[in-house]
Amino acid sequence: MRRAGLIGRVGTILLLAPALVLGATFLGATAARAESFNLAGALDFPFVDGLASNAGGTRIAWVRNVGGVRNVWVADAAGGSLRKVTQFSADDGQEITRITLSPDGRTVVFVRGGDHDANWPADGNLPPDPTSDPGAPAVTLWRADAVGSAAAAPVSEGDAPALSATGTLAYVKDGAVWTVGLDGKAPHRLFFDRGHDGSLVWSPDGKRLAFVSDRGDHGFIGIWRDATTPILWLAPSTGHDASPVWSPDGTRIAFTRQPGTGGAPAPTLVEVADPWSLWTADATTGAGQRVWASGKAMRDSFPQVAGGANLHWGAGDRLVFLSEQTNWQQLYAVPAAGGAAVRLTGDGFMVEHVAMTPDGTAMVYSANTGSTADDDTRRHIFRVGVAGGPVTALTSGDGLEWTPVGLAGGGAAFIAAGAREAPALAVVDAAGRRTLSGQAAPADFAGAKFVVPRKVQFTAPDGQVVYGQLFDAPGGTVKKPGLIFVHGGPPRQMLLGFSYMDYYSHAYAMNQYLAAHGFTVLSVNYRLGIGYGRDFQHAAKGGPTGSSEYQDVVAGARYLAGVPGVDAARLGIWGGSYGGLLTALGLARNSDVFKAGVDFHGVHDWSRFYAEIIGNPPLRHEQGDREAFLSTAFHASPVADVATWRSPVLLIHGDDDRNVRFSQTVDLARRLDAQGVAYEEMVIPDEIHGFLRHASWLKAYAASAEFLTRKLGAK
Numbered sequence: 001m002r003r004a005g006l007i008g009r010v011g012t013i014l015l016l017a018p019a020l021v022l023g024a025t026f027l028g029a030t031a032a033r034a035e036s037f038n039l040a041g042a043l044d045f046p047f048v049d050g051l052a053s054n055a056g057g058t059r060i061a062w063v064r065n066v067g068g069v070r071n072v073w074v075a076d077a078a079g080g081s082l083r084k085v086t087q088f089s090a091d092d093g094q095e096i097t098r099i100t101l102s103p104d105g106r107t108v109v110f111v112r113g114g115d116h117d118a119n120w121p122a123d124g125n126l127p128p129d130p131t132s133d134p135g136a137p138a139v140t141l142w143r144a145d146a147v148g149s150a151a152a153a154p155v156s157e158g159d160a161p162a163l164s165a166t167g168t169l170a171y172v173k174d175g176a177v178w179t180v181g182l183d184g185k186a187p188h189r190l191f192f193d194r195g196h197d198g199s200l201v202w203s204p205d206g207k208r209l210a211f212v213s214d215r216g217d218h219g220f221i222g223i224w225r226d227a228t229t230p231i232l233w234l235a236p237s238t239g240h241d242a243s244p245v246w247s248p249d250g251t252r253i254a255f256t257r258q259p260g261t262g263g264a265p266a267p268t269l270v271e272v273a274d275p276w277s278l279w280t281a282d283a284t285t286g287a288g289q290r291v292w293a294s295g296k297a298m299r300d301s302f303p304q305v306a307g308g309a310n311l312h313w314g315a316g317d318r319l320v321f322l323s324e325q326t327n328w329q330q331l332y333a334v335p336a337a338g339g340a341a342v343r344l345t346g347d348g349f350m351v352e353h354v355a356m357t358p359d360g361t362a363m364v365y366s367a368n369t370g371s372t373a374d375d376d377t378r379r380h381i382f383r384v385g386v387a388g389g390p391v392t393a394l395t396s397g398d399g400l401e402w403t404p405v406g407l408a409g410g411g412a413a414f415i416a417a418g419a420r421e422a423p424a425l426a427v428v429d430a431a432g433r434r435t436l437s438g439q440a441a442p443a444d445f446a447g448a449k450f451v452v453p454r455k456v457q458f459t460a461p462d463g464q465v466v467y468g469q470l471f472d473a474p475g476g477t478v479k480k481p482g483l484i485f486v487h488g489g490p491p492r493q494m495l496l497g498f499s500y501m502d503y504y505s506h507a508y509a510m511n512q513y514l515a516a517h518g519f520t521v522l523s524v525n526y527r528l529g530i531g532y533g534r535d536f537q538h539a540a541k542g543g544p545t546g547s548s549e550y551q552d553v554v555a556g557a558r559y560l561a562g563v564p565g566v567d568a569a570r571l572g573i574w575g576g577s578y579g580g581l582l583t584a585l586g587l588a589r590n591s592d593v594f595k596a597g598v599d600f601h602g603v604h605d606w607s608r609f610y611a612e613i614i615g616n617p618p619l620r621h622e623q624g625d626r627e628a629f630l631s632t633a634f635h636a637s638p639v640a641d642v643a644t645w646r647s648p649v650l651l652i653h654g655d656d657d658r659n660v661r662f663s664q665t666v667d668l669a670r671r672l673d674a675q676g677v678a679y680e681e682m683v684i685p686d687e688i689h690g691f692l693r694h695a696s697w698l699k700a701y702a703a704s705a706e707f708l709t710r711k712l713g714a715k
Contacts, residue, residue, distance in 0.1 A: 037446030039702055042513040043694070044445045045422035047502045048415050049403070050110075052099040053077075055165075057358035057408040059105030059146055061085075062415075062425055063096045065502070066442065068694025070096045072110055074146045075425070075436060077407040082438045085144040086152040093130030093692030100161045106147050107182065109161045109169060112154075114139040115688050118658035125174075128656055130692040132685060141171055143182055156180040156187040160198060165206030172198055177211060177224070191224050193231065199242065203250045208283070210244040210253055217261040221253060223283060234281035235288025238262070241279070243311045245319075247336070248360060254280045254319050254336065256309045257290075258302055265624025269545050269632060271538055274301035278311070278319060280336055291319065291338040299325050299534055304491065306352055314386035315360040320344070322351060324534040331363055333386055344384045345391060349376065350531055353500075357406030361385060364404040364412045368493070368531050370396055374455050376531065377467065377496045381414050381428070394428050401426070402500040417498035420447040423505070450512045453496055456522070458559035464539075466552045467532070469496055469523045471515035472563065481570035481712035482560040484586070484594070485511055485523040486553055488577030490543070493531035494523045503690045507576070510701050517705065518714030519572075522560045526552035526582070544606035544633035550589070553582050557593050569595075570712045574704060576600030577660060577689065584638035584649070584668065591646035596711035598650045598704045601660045601689055604668040606633035612661065642671045648678040650707040652700050654687025680707065 050063040061074045064084075068091030075082045085108060088094075098111040114127045122128070127137040139159050144152035158171040158178055170179050175196040180187035195213030202209055213220045219240045223232040234241070234253060238260040245254045258276045266272050275296050281288035294300040303309060303322050310322040310331075317336045322329050326343075329350050334341040345351055349369035356363055363386060366379040370393070379402045381394040394412055395401045399421070404414040411429025422445065426435045441447065453469040460466055487494050487504060498505045511521045525531065526549045527539040541548040553573075561568035573586045573594045580602020586594045603609050607630045634640055649672075653665040665681075672679045682703050687696050708714070 036516050037449050037513070039513050039705060040698065041444045041446035042509045042516075043506065043698055043701065044442045045447060045498070045505065045509060046424070046439065046441050046445075047505055048423040048425055048439075049500070049502065050097060050099045051403050051405055051413065051415060051425070052101055053358075053405040053407065053413065054101035054105035055103040055358065056105065057406050059101060060405060060407075060413045060425075061099050061101055061108050061146065063099065063110075064439070067091060068093070068692075070094065072096060072099065072108060072144055072152070073425075074108060077409065077411065077413075078427075078429070082436050085146060086142075091694045093128065093687075093696075095692065098159065098161055100163050101146065102163045102167065103165045106145070107163070107167075108144045108146050109155070109163055109182075110142050110144070111159050111161065112140050112142050113137060114159065115658055115692075117690055118688070120658055122656060122658055128658075128686065128688045128692060130654075130656075130687050130696065141169075141180070155182065158187070160200060162200035162202055162209070164202040164209075165204065168202075168206065170200050170202070170209055172200065177209070191227070191231065193222065195220070199244060201244050201246060203246050203283070204248065205250055208250075210246065212242055212244065214240075221255050221281070223253070223286075232283075232286045234283075234286050235279060243309055245311050245313045246283075247280075247313050247317075248315070251283055252280050252336070253283055254278060254291075254311060254313055256302075256311060265622050265626070267625050268629040269625050270540075271298065273298050276302040276309070278309075278321065278334065280319075289338065291336060292334045292341055294323070295325065297325075298538070299327055303329055304537075305329050305350075305530070307354060310354040312354075312356045312363070312386075313360070314356060314363075316387055318386045320356070320363055320386050322354065327533045327535055329534070331365065331384065333388070342388055344386070344388055345382075350533075352379065352530075353403045355405050356386075357383075357410070358408055361387075362406070364394070364406050366402045366404060366414075372398075374398075374496060377455050377469065377493070377525075379495070379500070381412060383412070395433065398496075400495055400497045400500075415500065419452045419497040420450045421498075422447055423498055423500075446512075449516065451515055453511075453523075455496060456559065458555050460527075460551045460555040462548075462551065464527060464552065466527070466555060467525045468556055468559075469494060469525075470563070471511050471521040471523070472565070473515045473520075476565070478715050479565055479567040480518055480520050481572060481708075481714055482557075482563065482566040482568075483511075483514060483519045483521045483708065483712075484553060484556050484560060484571065484573040485521055486526065486573065486575035486579035486582040487523070487529070488575065488579045490526070490528035490549070490578045491530045491537060493525055493529050503576070506697050506701075510704070513701070514705065514708070518709065519712075520560065520563060520566050522556050522563075524553055524556040526556075528578075544610065544629070544636050546632065547585065547636040550582065550585055553586060554590060554593065557586075557590075572596045572598075572708055572712050574598040574600075574708065575602075577602065580660075581638065585641075587647045587649055588638040588641035588645040591644065594647055596648050596708060598652065598707060599665075600700070601653045601657055602638075602664065603660055604637060604664045605639045606637045607631070608667065609633075609660075609664065612663075639668065639671055642668075642675055642677075645672070645675060645677050648680070648711055650704060651679055651681040652684075652703070653682075654684045654689065654691065654696070656686050657689045659689035 160172040199212040277293040331344040399418040416426040
């Protein structure tokens with residue numbers, strides 16, 4: 001380890017030797033354990049996401065990322081003809097997202113570049129440039145042939161593509177709707193609208209385009225027909241309308257409606273209900289009607305989950321959607337003409353990734369339920385008819401499956417993984433379940449040597465039961481240091497295997513590496529996370545209103561200290577984003593418990609975080625509880641307790657972060673300087689929140705492992 005330069009009095013910049021970048025063994029690791037696998041082998045897992053199908057369910061496409069090299073793959077519905085349709089070859093940090101297949105399945109359109117997980121755009125709306133390329137970065141639409149041999153090629157700058165049944169490609173650029181010919185015809189703006197447009201959906205016949213026009217404090221659903229016909233607005237109101245879905249016959253559109261932004265300032269120190277409703281409107285006249293309305297209790301609020309309402313228009317003129325009214329997010333169906341909603345799925349578990357079968361008769365979805373008690377920490381795939389009836393489990397066992405899409409003939413494709421198996425594309429149909437061939441991991445991937453984490457539970461001081469996963473490699477008689485891992489989000493759940501989010505698949509592999517090299521690791525699923533019901537996710541006095549979730553982290557540390565073979569005097573903590581916040585909170589409040597930590601891009605001052613989002617107070621007499629909130633938020637933050645911070649910390653942050661501003665780490669570093677707290681820092685220029693380059697993950701994790709080993713004395 002080389003060090004160069006002092007920041008303030010005690011800050012240190014980390015410079016990694018090549019051996020550390022490559023994941024060579026660290027000082028203090030036993031030879032037998034260290035030789036099991038290196039860091040590069042732990043992180044050399046393929047990651048698969050972006051799974052999509054064409055309208056008929058005859059072809060699927062997805063993104064496969066190996067060592068930071070992202071490419072698009074396709075296969076037919078039966079799982080045959082697997083092939084790569086792009087030939088990218090560099091770890092260049094260019095996302096591939098928004099996979100879209102033409103209705104006939106012959107053309108794939110995708111987006112290359114950008115940061116699609118950002119909370120806000122960078123200054124000037126510039127895309128990220130994680131390689132510091134002197135050329136200007138761009139977010140670009142690409143086309144690839146799913147069945148032909150033509151090379152993939154860029155089409156135009158733009159985002160959020162939508163392909164019609166007639167082959168017209170619409171997309172969003174600078175908040176407006178554009179179109180470009182796949183045959184090389186020049187791009188042009190499709191129509192003018194003074195709103196910020198998105199959520200493009202073509203009618204079944206491909207002749208009309210529905211879209212959302214976001215106008216700040218309200219939003220409309222519009223329909224564009226042609227260059228001379230005025231845009232049709234559907235039942236316009238003062239509300240926020242979103243998620244347009246065409247009826248199968250193209251005569252109507254269903255959408256969600258939430259109240260517009262206005263009224264007396266809502267309290268920020270306590271959660272308030274967020275009621276919503278479902279509407280349908282005539283696609284010719286624009287006349288609309290409300291067909292279902294939520295209650296006004298907290299559990300009736302608009303779902304803050306993947307896909308939001310997950311609205312679909314199914315066979316038999318039924319609208320299917322997600323609601324948390326029983327405390328668990330479940331699927332419901334309501335007649336499109338209006339009426340009572342009927343629950344399609346059970347209770348006591350969470351429905352997450354949702355898709356409709358091509359014929360519209362059923363839903364396929366992932367959920368954290370199954371035949372064993374540990375399945376609440378996994379995902380499996382299920383099917384249920386839109387008219388109700390029995391639920392069918394399509395997958396089971398000790399693996400994990402997620403993001404299903406329906407296939408022609410009643411099957412489903414999905415992504416599968418396990419405790420030792422990296423994510424890969426699989427299908428299930430009348431012939432059974434199978435993983436598609438041609439997806440072998442790189443030869444040095446160390447998954448076969450991973451430990452199988454086990455589910456554990458413990459209780460917080462206020463009585464809340466908290467769950468986690470324990471990574472503990474067998475062997476050895478010398479007590480080991482323990483590490484608490486805290487995830488970000490916070491609406492996330494860490495699982496008994498690889499995650500469906502690449503950020504947490506990286507964290508999972510890192511925890512495996514730490515467990516194999518002298519640490520016992522406990523990953524804590526603290527309150528505010530998902531998987532344990534809405535009430536758990538929306539716990540009172542959480543985050544900036546009181547950091548009630550922190551007691552779960554300390555309870556985890558107390559549990560870990562009692563695990564046989566763990567040295568309670570050598571506990572550390574690490575995490576990213578919200579996990580970085582909790583890491584800093586642990587070090588600030590409990591340096592007596594946590595002797596060292598690694599803080600990836602954490603929030604350190606809630607009051608500054610929200611003040612930068614809110615901006616100046618609104619120009620109105622009523623200010624609500626804004627000042628009280630900012631005071632509470634500050635005192636719920638690590639910076640409020642920096643006076644009792646004693647333990648060393650490694651700060652890691654990319655300075656183009658669009659989720660947690662880099663200023664949060666700059667501010668903390670100056671406060672640690674003033675307190676004389678020892679810290680080291682790794683700043684990655686031009687990287688974003690969820691690192692885009694494999695090299696960035698390897699560099700940051702190598703520094704983290706070296707720091708924790710050095711500070712906690714792993715043997």
